[in-house]
Amino acid sequence: xxYAWIGNVYRQPIATGERTVCNCCAGELxxxxxxxxxxxxxxxxxxxxxxxxxxxxxxxxxxxxxPLHSREVxxxxxxxxxxxxxxxxxxxxxxxxxxxELQHSAISEKERDAREVFYSARGRMFWLIHIHSETxxxxxxxxxxxxxxxxxxxxxxxxxxxxxxxxxxxxIEKWKRSRTYVYFNIEGHIFxxxxxxxxxxxxxxxxxxxxxxxxxxxxxxLRSVGV
Ligand SMILES: [Zn+2]
Numbered sequence: 619x620x621y622a623w624i625g626n627v628y629r630q631p632i633a634t635g636e637r638t639v640c641n642c643c644a645g646e647l648x649x650x651x652x653x654x655x656x657x658x659x660x661x662x663x664x665x666x667x668x669x670x671x672x673x674x675x676x677x678x679x680x681x682x683x684x685p686l687h688s689r690e691v692x693x694x695x696x697x698x699x700x701x702x703x704x705x706x707x708x709x710x711x712x713x714x715x716x717x718x719e720l721q722h723s724a725i726s727e728k729e730r731d732a733r734e735v736f737y738s739a740r741g742r743m744f745w746l747i748h749i750h751s752e753t754x755x756x757x758x759x760x761x762x763x764x765x766x767x768x769x770x771x772x773x774x775x776x777x778x779x780x781x782x783x784x785x786x787x788x789x790i791e792k793w794k795r796s797r798t799y800v801y802f803n804i805e806g807h808i809f810x811x812x813x814x815x816x817x818x819x820x821x822x823x824x825x826x827x828x829x830x831x832x833x834x835x836x837x838x839x840l841r842s843v844g845v
Pocket of ligand 1: 640641642643644645661665666667
């Protein structure tokens with residue numbers, strides 16, 4: 619995690635040796651200030667959020683686009699004592715809450731589902747999926763799939779229909795089946811994906827591996843989320 623309350627300030631660590639406590643589990647946090655990564659806090663006894671993933675430049679750059687106090691918001695299910703930290707949680711007066719999950723690592727469909735259930739209970743949920751080539755071939759598949767040959771209109775937007783390149787369609791099928799809003803972030807571009815819940819008839823008509831999306835600007839993405 620990048621942020622914690624230290625004194626009266628919610629911030630990243632500045633120097634090795636700083637200590638504070640987690641505002642979700644009250645566990646001790648130690649400052650980690652590496653030369654080759656962003657300064658962050660580490661739970662001394664292990665992260666209280668089992669969904670946390672190693673974070674770097676991509677996560678921090680996105681979190682910094684949101685108001686400070688909407689970043690890394692702890693949530694507890696009082697019935698089950700389950701604890702999770704939303705990457706971003708916006709609560710505007712008179713509106714339902716909005717969670718944004720910034721996902722860089724691969725996750726299983728089971729975990730995607732569990733997170734959607736947990737965060738959707740608190741309002742709307744958006745995924746921003748980082749498609750990159752560090753650990754898999756998704757970026758290559760995305761580039762090879764990308765096409766503007768089959769546009770169609772749905773819900774007032776022009777989608778482009780395409781077919782996922784490569785033998786395994788698992789990645790694209792998993793995200794198509796999302797019950798929330800899914801955006802892909804690849805090489806500085808953002809795309810809105812037609813998902814089962816948001817664009818049901820579109821996804822129901824697709825064959826395995828087929829998907830539809832359209833390009834949005836960063837400003838449009840942030841406006842959709844509610845910044
Ligand atoms: Zn904690």
